[in-house]
Each structure stands twice: as structure tokens, then as C-alpha cells.
Amino acid sequence: xxxxGIAGGTACGKTTVVNQLLEELSKDQVxxxxxxxxxxxxxxxxxxxxxxxxxxxxxxxxxxxxxxxxKLLKMGQAVDQPVYSFEQHNRTGQTVRTExxxxxxxxxxxxxxxxxxxxxxDIKLYVxxxxxxxxxxxxxxxxxxxxxDLTEILDRYQNTLKPMHDEFIEPSKIYxxxxxxxxxxxxxxxxxxxxxxxxx
Numbered sequence: 001x002x003x004x005g006i007a008g009g010t011a012c013g014k015t016t017v018v019n020q021l022l023e024e025l026s027k028d029q030v031x032x033x034x035x036x037x038x039x040x041x042x043x044x045x046x047x048x049x050x051x052x053x054x055x056x057x058x059x060x061x062x063x064x065x066x067x068x069x070x071k072l073l074k075m076g077q078a079v080d081q082p083v084y085s086f087e088q089h090n091r092t093g094q095t096v097r098t099e100x101x102x103x104x105x106x107x108x109x110x111x112x113x114x115x116x117x118x119x120x121x122d123i124k125l126y127v128x129x130x131x132x133x134x135x136x137x138x139x140x141x142x143x144x145x146x147x148x149d150l151t152e153i154l155d156r157y158q159n160t161l162k163p164m165h166d167e168f169i170e171p172s173k174i175y176x177x178x179x180x181x182x183x184x185x186x187x188x189x190x191x192x193x194x195x196x197x198x199x200x
Contacts, residue, residue: 013182033066042091
């Protein structure tokens, strides 16, 4: 199994890069795991308490479960991924069955920050985008897809997202094999990544 880790700041364009890489693979060859599915279970907290959680800190992720699931898939065993609700800031209690595949892509803002998980990656990619561009995309996405209002988005950006990006996410790009600029000039970096996948 080829395991690819894709990191980068919020709304940097990781999904676009993932879709470009998927063009190289048939659907039955690849599985995608999102770090977002592995936010810790916070059922014991009230909704107000869950809203106050710093979801951009590595401690918000159940890296132990994510690591175990990746290991099991690598050994040829199926896993049940948790399902997360951004509206409720919590897991739903449902799961999604994931079978082993030839290629496993794991994407998320913090996936390169965890040494144990990072060591399982055969290829490590970091998607870079300008901070202003990321904020604009975040506002559009969170208002349209996640039911957030502008005040909440900007408050979270200023108080948690940007400080956590500077402390954890941006420094993690030193572990990347390839840094992909998410703009109109990323063709070379994407093609290098595709070549790596083909060669492996």
C-alpha cells in the first residue's frame, strides 16, 4: 500500500490537489481519509463547551485512532471511520466502512505534525496558499457549507486558527517531500507528485 499524506493550512486547496492526484488512479485503487473525521469524541461536553474547543490544535485530533486505522489498512484489514458533524462540533456516532486499497491518501491541516503518523507516509505533500486567500476561502466555505456566521469565523481565525497555523501547521512543511503552491503555477509540483505515485 502506498500512503500519501497531504497537509497545509485551512482552505489552502488540499481538496483540489487530492482531486488532481485522483486523476492518476482508478476509483477502486484508492481510499481517502480526512483528518477531520478523527476529531475527538466530545459527547461529554455541552454544545457551548464544544464550540469553545480549539480545533486547530493537535490535541483536538484523536491521532491514536487515526494511526491505528492507517496501520490496520496497511496490514490489509478494514476499518470503521468515525463520522464528524461540523454543525454540532462532535462525532455523530455513525461510521463509514473503509476497505484496504492500493493507495491511501490522508489529508488534513495537522497530519504532518504527528511523528508517529508521519512515519507511515511514503509521500508527504504540503499545499501552500497565501494567508489572505485562505481566509477568503474559509469564510465562503464555512458560511455556505457549515452554517457559521461571519463573526464566529473571524473570531476563530484571529484567536485560534492563525496562531495555531503559525505554531504547528506552517512549521510542519519542513517534513514535506514536495511543497505545492496552490495557484495557477503549480503544474510542475503536481506533475512531480503524480510521477512519484506512478513510480511507486
